[in-house]
Amino acid sequence: MExxxxxxxxxxxxxxxxxxxxxVSLAEEKKLRAFALTDHDTTAGLEEALLxxxxxxxxxxxxxxxSTTWQGRDVHIVGLDMDYKNSYFQESLSRFLxxxxxxxxxxxxxxxxxxxxxxxxxxxxxxxxxxWTRAHFARYLLDHKYVGSMNEAFDRYxxxxxxxxxxxxxxxxxxxxxxxxxxxxxxxxxHPALCRLDKDRLESLAAQxxxxxxxxxxxxxxxYRPSDEQRVIQLAKRHGLALSGxxxxxxxxxxxxxxxxxxxxxxxxxxxxxxxxxxxxxxR
Numbered sequence: 006m007e008x009x010x011x012x013x014x015x016x017x018x019x020x021x022x023x024x025x026x027x028x029v030s031l032a033e034e035k036k037l038r039a040f041a042l043t044d045h046d047t048t049a050g051l052e053e054a055l056l057x058x059x060x061x062x063x064x065x066x067x068x069x070x071x072s073t074t075w076q077g078r079d080v081h082i083v084g085l086d087m088d089y090k091n092s093y094f095q096e097s098l099s100r101f102l103x104x105x106x107x108x109x110x111x112x113x114x115x116x117x118x119x120x121x122x123x124x125x126x127x128x129x130x131x132x133x134x135x136x137w138t139r140a141h142f143a144r145y146l147l148d149h150k151y152v153g154s155m156n157e158a159f160d161r162y163x164x165x166x167x168x169x170x171x172x173x174x175x176x177x178x179x180x181x182x183x184x185x186x187x188x189x190x191x192x193x194x195x196h197p198a199l200c201r202l203d204k205d206r207l208e209s210l211a212a213q214x215x216x217x218x219x220x221x222x223x224x225x226x227x228x229y230r231p232s233d234e235q236r237v238i239q240l241a242k243r244h245g246l247a248l249s250g251x252x253x254x255x256x257x258x259x260x261x262x263x264x265x266x267x268x269x270x271x272x273x274x275x276x277x278x279x280x281x282x283x284x285x286x287x288x289r
Contacts, residue, residue: 008038008275011265012066013083013195013223013251016042017132018050019070020140022256025054028264032063035265038275039064041085041251046071046105047136048089048098066278070195071101071181072173075210078200082181083223083249085281087190094188101184102136104174109137115169116142116162121151139163140258155258178210179217186218191285193221193249197240198233207240215244220284225250225277227267247284248277 015021016028023031025042032040042054042065051067058065069084087094116123123145131148132141143158152158162169182192194214197207211222224237225248241248250273254264261268 009036009265010038010273010275010278011040011251011254011271012068012085012193012249012273012278013043013070013226014040014254014264015044015070015256016050016054017135018042018047019044019136020138020144020255020258022258025050026057029054029057029061029063029065031264033061035263037063037265039066039278040264041066041068041083043068043070043083043085043251045069045136045138046098046102048087048095049134049136051089068190069098069185071176071184072105073176073178073181074173075178076202076206078202080178080200080210081195082178082185082219083193083195083251084181084185084188084190085193085221085249085278086285087185087188089188091188094184097184097187101176101180104176105136108171108173111171112139112142112163112169115171116146119162119169121146140255142169144258178214182214182217182219191220191281192218193223193281194219194246195223196226196228196253197222197237198226198229208243211240211244211246215246219246221247221249221281223250224248225271225273227252227262227271247281249281250277 016025042050044050048069054065066085067087067089071082073080131145143155143163146152146158147155185192222241252262252267252271254262
């Protein structure tokens with residue numbers, strides 16, 4: 006019987022709504038062979054997930070999702086199978102996180118200017134031990150009834166062209182690949198079809214990422230159309246990249262996306278992970 010996996014999953018350590026241990030339980034329920042915990046710019050949830058999986062049939066793959074910018078577009082790089090306790094890796098990650106912290110301080114200030122009494126203390130109380138993303142600010146606005154939905158929070162305040170949007174300091178995807186490799190991990194270009202790059206620019210980016218040591222590309226993803234999937238598979242072939250895939254599960258923050266199966270039909274077999282690991286071995 007074929008075993009299925011999910012290589013793109015978020016917990017309460019970033020902007021998901023299930024704790025790392027709850028994710029392990031859910032993965033068991035769904036009979037997943039493995040999942041990668043890939044919280045945004047943090048490894049804070051990995052210890053709990055790995056501990057919860059010690060007596061479980063589910064394999065937890067230590068991961069991370071790093072937010073970067075290339076030619077004005079958001080590009081996310083997922084790291085898989087890392088030695089996340091590696092001191093060099095954690096030191097580099099701390100420097101990487103500085104840009105997110107500066108951005109969050111600016112977002113707080115802009116929301117306060119809009120008459121919303123939000124503070125660092127109130128955010129820390131609402132989301133303890135989390136690396137804040139825009140989704141956390143949106144959830145805070147919804148929970149405190151300043152907006153009627155997460156979408157409204159982004160439309161009015163936090164979206165790319167909204168009044169409280171703050172761009173992050175530009176960290177490049179090439180720096181993200183280097184950081185993941187410092188932890189011995191596998192670097193994967195996450196959901197490339199969502200980057201809104203035309204064909205030539207996407208081709209150029211894939212070539213540059215491969216040159217920088219990228220091993221994989223996310224070909225199977227919850228919101229892809231069949232044409233997106235085929236386009237990414239062909240892109241991978243042209244650049245010698247392994248295929249990866251994941252749901253991008255966030256719990257109730259993305260209620261239409263289910264762990265392991267995305268919108269219902271996502272199926273990522275275990276050999277996808279094995280092939281990614283072979284690409285890392287080849288790099289060495």
